[in-house]
Amino acid sequence: MARYGNLQIFLFILPATVLVGIFVYAFSAWNVSISLTDWRGLVTSIRFVGLENYLKLINDPIAQKALINTFLLAVTFIPLTMLIGLITAILLCLELKGTSIFRTIFLLPLSFSFVISATMWTWMFSPEQGTINSLLRLLHLDFLCQPWITSTEQSLWCILLVYIWQFSGYVTIIYYSGIRSIPQEHIEAAEIDGASRFNIYRHIIVPQLKGETIGVLTILLFYALRVFDLVYLLTGGGPALSSEVLATYMYRMTFNQNLFAYGASIGTVIFIIALAIMIPFLLLSRRR
């Protein structure tokens, strides 16, 4: 039998346990306790105020707007990214000439940090000189020109577009490898039976991608729950708060307005939402 006992195991798992224990769980608890006070920048006396911040939060119209926007982004981002990723994966599976180049191109947006994407897309969206409107004018399609991120109606959907652009490549490669691992005989048998390409995908290939779909969902949920960067960088939550999400609101309250306790209560709400979604999701997906 092994010469090592639980002591050695204990030492090996100690760093991860201690670091995650402190930085994730102790800090989350600390954050909750901050949210129960009236701590704000530079004020030295801190009072316990109970649930006051949360009561304020429930009646805060900006927080409501931010919550709705966070939700809207998540429920559009996840299915659309999955759909586009699946379509591009199918395109790659056709084994066209240059597939490896196409794959790298689909994947490339994922390599850019949010800062780089935001820099690129600020130019894409700029109403006066931006690439999209310039191209539309060049093609004499001026009537399609839009105000993009400068409009209160479109800002959130512009951010959505950039998120999809950035992450669909992730979905592409996962579905691509999933489709390629499906036994060729299944597909050939259906072909002999005279099934159309579309039906082969619909009835034979896609149903076999359950594991991949769970993997894709895990990763897209991860990003959807922490939507911050592109909103902060592209619109700052504007114009007129039209694209504000919980995370940007939390940042603004905390670091611009120095309302630490109020910011902490928004952080706690984000924490609860994330765990309420992830714990059942992880448990259910493991059972398979």
Next chain:
Amino acid sequence: MDKGRIFAYLITIIACTLYLLPLYTMVNVSLKSPEDLIWGPVAPARRLYFNSYLQAWEKISEPFFNSIKMTVPATLISTFLGSISGLGFYRAKFKYKDLLLFLIVLGFYVPPQAVLIPLVKFLADIGLYSTIAGLVLTHVAYGMPITTLLFKNYYESIPKEILDSAEVDGASLTTLYRSILLPLSLPGFAVVSIFQFTNIWNEFLFALVLGRGRASQLVTVAIANLKGTTLAAWNVQMAGAVIGAIPVAIFYIFATKLVIKGLMAGAIKG
């Protein structure tokens, strides 16, 4: 070639063009001279103008080196710690190890906003706020869930008999790690460290909150500061973005297979 294939080519090429359009915009604008900028981002640069790169480099070189000084140790430490805790969880037999591992993996999904204020306070209290060391510690800590999980899954893909026979010979866990798993896991180390490097290099929120002041400003924040200010002309902003994108883009282009392995492993359930 049948009609279906021509159609597929057409769709793929249109899709690729759309995917590349922002990249084209960035590179094209970065190569334009100030006079050339008025022709907009679509018209190709009339002659290649590299001066914008020099100007951008002047503004972001210090943060760029800060990013290297932060990302390299953070990557190495979190990969190493992940490799040992992954082994611990792989060989652990005690009662609550599944629950403990679940809690650690769950940490990966806790959004940073939930811990941001205590994190700032804590780092300030121990004197590491706005320092490279503080950023390294932060990235190591929040990297633990995923590196642990990636290594544990990687070890599980190694034939069990190799480890079991060593254990019968009475090897300690350290011996197991050093003389058996380490040499067998070099591809795993490559995958995890590339995964960590790209994530840490690109990370923005911690950099924004914890990297205030010259000595700890990172390249992502420096580029964000160039953007949308009158501080730098458009071509300079874009040149800065190109420079900041290069380290990670190199991995994506030249080590595509390793990158993809990391991405795939990252999407596999706990």
